[in-house]
Amino acid sequence: MNVTTRRLRSIGWIATLMVCAALVMVLAFRVNALRSQVHQSELRIVALKQETMYLETEFETRANQQQLKTWNDVEFGYVAPTASQYLETERQLVAYAKPVEPDAPAPVRVASNDDSVDAAAAFPGMVSPLTGKPATETADTAPEKAGTDKTAGHKTDDEDQPARAKHSALTGAGIAGPGGTAVAAAGLAGLGARLATVRHTAPADDAAATPRKHAAEGAKAKGDHATPEKSGAKSGAKGVAKGGAKGGAGPAIKSIGTKSIGTKVAGRAPDTAARTHPHHDPLREIADAGHSRAPAHAVRTPLIRLALKDARKDVKSAK
Amino acid sequence: MASFLSPGSGSAAGGRFHLAHIRQRALATARMRLVWVVIGFVFFALTAFVRIGQLGLAAQGPDHGAAADALVPPRAEITDRNGVPLARAFPAYSLWFNPHALGATGQPLVKTPEEVAHALAQIFPGQDYDDLLRLLRAGKPTYLRRRVLPEEANKVHALGEPALEFPRETQRFYPQGSLAAHVLGYVEEDGRGKLGMEQVLDARLTDQAHRAEPVALSIDARAQGAMEDELSRGMLETHAKGAAGIILDVDTGEVIALASLPSFDPNRGDLARNALVFNRASNQVYELGSTFKPFTMASAIDAGVITDMAVRYPAKPLKIDGFTIHDSHDFGASLNVPEALIHSSNIVTAQVADKLGGQKLRETMIALGMNARPTIELPARGFPIWPKGDWPRLRTMTVSYGHGLAVTPLHLAAGYAALVNGGIWRPASLFKVDPGHAPAGHRVFQASTSARMRQLLRLIVVDGTGKKADASGFRVGGKTGSAEKAGSHGSGYRNKTAIIATFAAAFPMDRPRFVVIAMLDEPQATEQTSGQRTAAWNTAPIVGRVVSRIGPLLGVVPDGRRDVDVSDLTPLVANGDGE
Numbered sequence: 001m002n003v004t005t006r007r008l009r010s011i012g013w014i015a016t017l018m019v020c021a022a023l024v025m026v027l028a029f030r031v032n033a034l035r036s037q038v039h040q041s042e043l044r045i046v047a048l049k050q051e052t053m054y055l056e057t058e059f060e061t062r063a064n065q066q067q068l069k070t071w072n073d074v075e076f077g078y079v080a081p082t083a084s085q086y087l088e089t090e091r092q093l094v095a096y097a098k099p100v101e102p103d104a105p106a107p108v109r110v111a112s113n114d115d116s117v118d119a120a121a122a123f124p125g126m127v128s129p130l131t132g133k134p135a136t137e138t139a140d141t142a143p144e145k146a147g148t149d150k151t152a153g154h155k156t157d158d159e160d161q162p163a164r165a166k167h168s169a170l171t172g173a174g175i176a177g178p179g180g181t182a183v184a185a186a187g188l189a190g191l192g193a194r195l196a197t198v199r200h201t202a203p204a205d206d207a208a209a210t211p212r213k214h215a216a217e218g219a220k221a222k223g224d225h226a227t228p229e230k231s232g233a234k235s236g237a238k239g240v241a242k243g244g245a246k247g248g249a250g251p252a253i254k255s256i257g258t259k260s261i262g263t264k265v266a267g268r269a270p271d272t273a274a275r276t277h278p279h280h281d282p283l284r285e286i287a288d289a290g291h292s293r294a295p296a297h298a299v300r301t302p303l304i305r306l307a308l309k310d311a312r313k314d315v316k317s318a319k
Numbered sequence: 320m321a322s323f324l325s326p327g328s329g330s331a332a333g334g335r336f337h338l339a340h341i342r343q344r345a346l347a348t349a350r351m352r353l354v355w356v357v358i359g360f361v362f363f364a365l366t367a368f369v370r371i372g373q374l375g376l377a378a379q380g381p382d383h384g385a386a387a388d389a390l391v392p393p394r395a396e397i398t399d400r401n402g403v404p405l406a407r408a409f410p411a412y413s414l415w416f417n418p419h420a421l422g423a424t425g426q427p428l429v430k431t432p433e434e435v436a437h438a439l440a441q442i443f444p445g446q447d448y449d450d451l452l453r454l455l456r457a458g459k460p461t462y463l464r465r466r467v468l469p470e471e472a473n474k475v476h477a478l479g480e481p482a483l484e485f486p487r488e489t490q491r492f493y494p495q496g497s498l499a500a501h502v503l504g505y506v507e508e509d510g511r512g513k514l515g516m517e518q519v520l521d522a523r524l525t526d527q528a529h530r531a532e533p534v535a536l537s538i539d540a541r542a543q544g545a546m547e548d549e550l551s552r553g554m555l556e557t558h559a560k561g562a563a564g565i566i567l568d569v570d571t572g573e574v575i576a577l578a579s580l581p582s583f584d585p586n587r588g589d590l591a592r593n594a595l596v597f598n599r600a601s602n603q604v605y606e607l608g609s610t611f612k613p614f615t616m617a618s619a620i621d622a623g624v625i626t627d628m629a630v631r632y633p634a635k636p637l638k639i640d641g642f643t644i645h646d647s648h649d650f651g652a653s654l655n656v657p658e659a660l661i662h663s664s665n666i667v668t669a670q671v672a673d674k675l676g677g678q679k680l681r682e683t684m685i686a687l688g689m690n691a692r693p694t695i696e697l698p699a700r701g702f703p704i705w706p707k708g709d710w711p712r713l714r715t716m717t718v719s720y721g722h723g724l725a726v727t728p729l730h731l732a733a734g735y736a737a738l739v740n741g742g743i744w745r746p747a748s749l750f751k752v753d754p755g756h757a758p759a760g761h762r763v764f765q766a767s768t769s770a771r772m773r774q775l776l777r778l779i780v781v782d783g784t785g786k787k788a789d790a791s792g793f794r795v796g797g798k799t800g801s802a803e804k805a806g807s808h809g810s811g812y813r814n815k816t817a818i819i820a821t822f823a824a825a826f827p828m829d830r831p832r833f834v835v836i837a838m839l840d841e842p843q844a845t846e847q848t849s850g851q852r853t854a855a856w857n858t859a860p861i862v863g864r865v866v867s868r869i870g871p872l873l874g875v876v877p878d879g880r881r882d883v884d885v886s887d888l889t890p891l892v893a894n895g896d897g898e
Contacts, residue, residue, distance in 0.1 A: 006349070010352060010356070013356045013360075014356070016360075017356065017359050017360060017363065020360070020363050020364070020367070021363055023367075024363060024366060024367045024370065027367070027370065027371070028370065031374055046389045046390055049390055050389070050390070050410075053407075053409075054409075054410075056404075057404070057407065057409055057492065057494055060403070060404060060494035060495070061494045061496075064494055064495045064496055064498065065495055065498050065540060065541065065543070065544025065547075065548075066495075066496055066497070066498065066544065066547075066548075068544075069544065069548050080867050080868045080870070080871055081871055081877070082791060082792065082867075082877060083791055083792030083877035083878055083879040084879070086876050086877065086878070088876075088878070
């Protein structure tokens with residue numbers, strides 16, 4: 001017994017010793033492995049740095065001064081900035097906001113929560129791609145269409161949400177944003193008014209709660225040219241999502257195409273009292289727009305000029 | 320051990336003693352073993368601790384030196400003032416003939432040497448067919464070409480000859496091609512820098528301790544590009560033989576651009592560059608003509624010879640020692656100093672110089688460094704043709720309007736910098752100068768004289784011969800100079816059509832920052848220059864275009880509402896042009 005214990009003990013000691021030795025060796029191996037890993041990494045870093053240098057040199061060579069000059073001559077035609085392109089002080093910058101005519105009324109500036117809302121309001125109204133008439137004409141059929149879509153097994157409203165959000169983000173205008181933030185009066189006749197008066201920027205929840213109310217106001221103001229925006233917007237969003245659903249592609253493409261114009265105009269057009277007086281007289285506003293209530297450079301876009309012209313024509317015929 | 324412990328062995332006492340003895344021995348053995356085990360443990364523990372300690376504390380990790388060394392170029396990089404690489408060590412391809420690629424015995428080439436040599440000569444038009452054939456036939460390992468572009472390497476590869484190899488070898492590469500070639504120079508096959516800063520900095524660039532750090536020059540690659548571009552356009556428009564251009568920082572003497580055309584591509588290792596390495600900006604001396612008149616006037620204002628700008632001088636041809644001084648046109652009976660500069664009148668300038676005296680003018684020219692090689696790091700520095708001894712009356716007069724004294728365009732640039740920067744002459748330098756470390760220089764003109772000269776130079780551009788240099792908003796001031804080129808060996812001005820057209824300018828004149836010099840060698844009258852050959856029609860527009868291109872890059876904001884006040888001089892000038 002004694003002998004066995006002793007023997008076991010010594011075997012145990014030896015085993016422990018061997019385990020320790022093995023551990024030391026493992027440690028040494030591990031250290032060496034790490035070391036060679038570091039070495040490998042370093043070699044790789046060097047190789048990559050050299051590669052970067054090659055590529056950088058190639059880029060420098062391909063984009064050298066003479067090459068850039070040749071490209072500029074053939075392709076870009078950039079010229080050095082002239083004195084008139086420099087602004088020295090903030091005052092000079094502010095001077096651009098001054099009215100262009102001596103007797104032009106000062107622009108009324110009000111706080112705005114979102115530029116995209118203004119942009120939405122300044123958009124030309126949606127027109128039917130088939131008839132060329134304002135989308136209000138099809139307003140009555142829109143809900144039914146939406147219903148048919150659902151029954152026909154197309155995407156449900158829930159599925160459409162991301163698409164709508166995408167559309168909203170795409171246009172940056174928020175026409176068909178899920179919250180329905182903006183309700184733009186439809187049709188070209190409303191454009192002049194919108195140029196002069198960026199309006200209808202009801203808070204999101206408000207608009208979502210009462211889309212019909214706004215539509216009704218629009219209808220009241222424009223006679224038979226108003227549309228329940230929600231359904232119109234929905235069809236627009238679907239147009240984007242489904243890539244040409246019936247009657248949807250037209251407005252969707254249009255709104256995307258006119259994004260920059262809308263934004264520009266909204267950025268420049270002075271917001272007006274219309275925000276506080278929703279029941280304004282659209283005819284008077286069109287006439288006002290003609291008197292460059294918006295700065296001249298803001299309405300220089302050909303599309304808008306054309307729309308303004310049409311709107312004025314409408315006013316004349318109305319009178 | 321079991322046999323010792325068996326009960327039937329020996330007597331009881333002896334057996335007990337024996338037993339005790341055995342037990343003692345066993346105990347001793349056990350202790351010994353224990354000691355050994357402990358020693359073993361201690362040894363391993365110590366080894367482990369030492370190793371851990373060594374790894375944790377002493378060892379600094381793997382040696383980084385070897386890997387980092389691979390990134391250190393054999394020759395340091397040269398960059399422009401903004402860090403744009405102008406010259407760097409780059410592993411480019413070379414073409415190596417290895418006749419043993421197909422085995423030690425047998426034919427080294429798949430095709431015949433004639434076919435291969437012919438194909439190579441087609442890929443490299445500069446290469447001699449006979450040379451190639453000789454090398455291929457010799458069957459010895461050798462370079463066929465030191466530098467091969469990747470496209471060329473692809474073409475050679477397509478020949479399908481395993482004996483043609485493309486080892487990558489670190490060579491000097493100039494990413495900007497021929498840009499600033501005269502400033503940079505090139506590196507020969509043996510690795511020695513030649514011609515430009517490569518030669519000047521040879522020791523520094525190859526120094527083991529400093530190779531990793533690039534050397535920044537004062538050149539701005541964008542400004543250099545603009546200058547070379549506009550000069551070459553001017554050269555093409557006027558069919559000029561050559562051109563030179565300099566942009567100099569007036570406050571520090573830094574050379575922002577230095578161009579000499581025609582230029583060469585330092586990447587090309589052939590002999591084609593040999594004829595083009597001559598630097599017209601710092602090595603060739605010219606009689607720079609009317610661009611010297613502002614120096615004369617400034618010297619006269621400084622010396623108190625000109626106190627009143629309204630004083631008029633007769634403008635009829637002047638006869639001195641059997642030599643008649645003319646103007647290019649008849650500018651009327653008399654001219655004042657501003658008018659003389661605007662119309663570039665030799666006659667009035669000569670009279671002013673006469674009043675000033677040869678001694679004073681000579682001192683001014685010496686102070687401006689016109690009697691010595693230009694101060695710049697480049698090895699190519701031309702020695703001026705400097706009239707020895709005291710200047711007689713006629714010599715003084717001719718020097719006053721830039722004849723009889725030939726200097727490099729770089730002399731002129733440094734002189735104009737002193738003229739407009741408040742009167743301090745500083746040596747030009749191709750090294751970037753840290754802010755606040757500009758060389759002190761020495762005063763040549765009083766600050767008031769310099770202020771007056773700024774007005775006069777601006778007036779020349781607004782009302783006079785330099786109108787075409789008036790880059791909008793940049794307040795350029797300068798002076799044209801169209802000097803007939805002297806024939807070689809003092810043969811006089813025989814060829815009346817061969818001229819040197821120069822425009823020396825500075826901008827912005829209300830607070831000068833840069834001097835811009837453009838020079839065309841023998842420009843011709845062409846349709847683009849309205850049939851004119853003089854500086855007003857060829858170099859002044861070059862400067863105008865260069866200034867409008869480089870101004871915004873160099874931090875000069877064009878401003879149409881700002882200018883140097885010339886209202887006290889304007890009433891004295893009856894408008895009109897001249898040369």
